[in-house]
Amino acid sequence: MRIEDVDFNGLRALYHLLETRSVTQAARRLGTTQPNMSRSLARLREVFGDPLFVSTGRALEPTPTALALQPDVERALSALRAVFDPMVRQQREDEPLALRVATSDYGTLVVLRPWLVQQLEARPTTTLRVVQSSLEAIGALERGEVDVALVPRVELDGLEQFVFRPIVDDEYVIVTRRGHPLARGRATIERYLACGHVVVGNSVPGFSSVQRALVRLDRARDVRARVPSLLLALSLAAETDLVATLPARIVRASGLPLTTRPIPFEVEPFTLHAAFHPRMTTDPRHRRIRESLFSRPAARGRPRLSRRPSG
DSSP states (O other), rough: OOOOOOOOOHHHHHHHHHHHHHHHHHHHHHOHHHHHHHHHHHHHHHTTTTTEEETTEEEEEOOHHHHHHHHHHHHHHHHHHHHHOOOHHHHHHSSSOEEEEOHHHHHIIIIIIHHHHHHHOOOOEEEEEOOOOOOOHHHHHTSSSSEEEEEEOOOOOGGGGGGEEEEEEEEEEEEEETTGGGSOOOHHHHHHHHHHEEEOOOOTTTTTTHHHHOOOOTOOOOEEEEEEEEEHHHHHHHSOOBBBBEHHHHHHHHHHHEEEEEOOOOOOOOEEEEOOOOOOGGGGHHHHHHHHTTTTTBBBSSOOSSSSSSS
């Protein structure tokens, strides 16, 4: 195809149709009429020999061909903007960094707290908004309502479309208050199971490695409390005789008066991933966000464990 045959307006139309999944909203964004947008869609269907979108009630559902075209369309328009407006990149570099993240209290305390401290020293206008990670956050990531999700990588429908990058390695430890009987002597599985336990139960899979290990051993904990957050579990472990089994890094980051011990049976390690939509790979703002997150001192590899108190 010659450059003279390229329909740049059609490219813009396709971009907004993919973004909005609506002829009306795409037309509004382009400042044109709905009939004009419908004609653009008809021309695009001829060019690509594909319906591109099918109507499903009020929304347009993109076909596999349209979805496959989306990254190329976004890259092409981004390149064109850079050609016609050489100040775009510099302007974006000068913009305040605003990060929207879906994560649990683990991601907030272990990753985002030191990130924000570092960013505020360099860019005082940096802003951070955290939404609680849950299965619904997957939809928020897909719709662009959050920039990144900090989550364990698990096998769930819908996750395969995202890009995952490991950001923190961790392992589970026994967590008790200072002076707890389990903190002295050898922490055998019998002594461990004889204690009352606090466990974290939430809608985000990934913190169940300990439970899976116990099932394999045909053993069970005496669960006295089931709470929705890691920080609440840590607080209960610090103030009662309940035992928690949690990733080591959040124990250290909490600053609570706690003691950690190795678990007396094999448990799968824990890795936190940063997940984002592939359409954001080349977006300059999103690239800045990723670079700022991944430029932190690496928290890869297992944390050092110590019998000394964590706080």
